[in-house]
Amino acid sequence: MKTSKNSLFHTADKSTQNNCIPFNRWYQDFSTLYKQVTYATIKCMYSDIHQLREKISLNYKDQDRFILLKVLDKAQTAMKTWGYTCTDFLDPFKRALVRDLLFHIKGLQYIEFGGYENANRQSFVFMTSDMSKELFEPDQMFALVSVTPTAGIDALTHRDYLGAVMNLSINRDFFGDIVLNPKGCMIIGKKSIIETIHTSLTNVGKYTVSTQMESLEGIIVPEEKVKEQSISVSSLRLDGIISKAFHISRSDAADYIKSGKVFVNYKETIDLSKSISENTVISCKGLGKMELLEVSGETKKGRLRIKINVYQ
Structure with a gap:
């Protein structure tokens, strides 16, 4: 049985070949x-x-x-x-x-x-x-620069580095975190902005600095300071948890919530009685951030025993 060498479909039956749809x-x-x-x-x-x-x-x-x-x-x-x-x-x-x-x-x-x-x-x-x-390559859009002071490393703070970058007339929204490390800091941001910081930043406060472009994988991130605590609350109400976690009175916790300073999973809430579930992050302006890890049981007096992380 013959088959054309130039045929796209090598079939044994000519009638079958005629029923096939040409590729084009x-x-x-x-x-x-x-x-x-x-x-x-x-x-x-x-x-x-x-x-x-x-x-x-x-x-x-x-x-x-x-x-x-x-x-x-x-x-x-x-x-x-x-x-x-x-x-x-x-x-x-x-x-x-x-x-x-x-x-x-x-x-x-x-x-x-x-x-x-x-x-x-x-x-x-x-x-x-x-x-x-998975095909997205971050280094197409973003870059990382390290900033190293020649002196005064211990004296410089996050605010000092931020102020120095802002003095270059760079919008704060164009770069991400300023990550402090023992040698100075690292700054991540949009590629063109980071290149500007690399070429233009020469001083932070009264101290001279050098800058170096780094690979994104080379970022040095210090461990986040977290303290795990076990506390007891009468219920899972928002005001009660804030009061216990940040060591303030229940009425002060209520004032924080009513004034719009409290965020549950980063969303503002003014509901004092909002029930908080496990793995919920609570942020309070002026107080800090905490996370409810788990409800671990009841005390002999019927109060709820919970585990929380307080971020420092």
């Missing part, structure tokens, strides 16, 4: 279908973003509104270019707002990047749902 026709059909699906996906995403813009304009304060609209601009750019785009570096409170927003955009995915695990300030990197998170 199959590719055209697939390409057309893919474009239709892609167009429908993008149209849906644009519709979601348009609705969110209206919602933001009506329901958010000026500063939050500005940040969220910029985030939507970046998401829309990712859809237009079919590439990766990144936002400014946001603190945990702003990122909590953004996550709630992104939940409503179908076909969009993201990662949060801050250079290391549990970084305080992180950037959202957007991509469409058919792109791979």
Whole structure:
């Protein structure tokens, strides 16, 4: 039985060969279908973003509104270019707002990047749902620089390094954490900003400094100071836990909550009686941050025994 050497389909039966779809026709059909699906996906995403813009304009304060609209601009750019785009570096409170927003955009995915695990300030990197998170290379968008004083290392603080960078007319949102280490500090941020710091930063306070570009994997992160405690509370109410964890009166805890200084999982709450579950992070402006690890049982007097982490 003969088979043409030039045939795309090597079949034993000529009638079977005639029933096969030529590759070029199959590719055209697939390409057309893919474009239709892609167009429908993008149209849906644009519709979601348009609705969110209206919602933001009506329901958010000026500063939050500005940040969220910029985030939507970046998401829309990712859809237009079919590439990766990144936002400014946001603190945990702003990122909590953004996550709630992104939940409503179908076909969009993201990662949060801050250079290391549990970084305080992180950037959202957007991509469409058919792109791979694993293929994203952080060094395309971000960079790391080390800053080493020639003297006065022990005298310099986080505020000193931050002030020196801000004096270069660099927006605080364009770079992430300033991580102190025994030699000075490391700063992570958008690539162009970090290159500017590398070439322009010569002094921190009264001390001369040298800078060096580093690989992102070379960041030196000090261990976070955490103290685990076991305390007893009458219930899992927010005001009661804050009172015990930060050693203040129940009425003072209530004042903190009512004044908008308390955040549960980085979302503001004014509900004194809010029930707190395990693995919940509570932040209090002026007091600190804690996490409820577990409810470990009851005392003989019927109070709840809980384990918490207090971050120092």
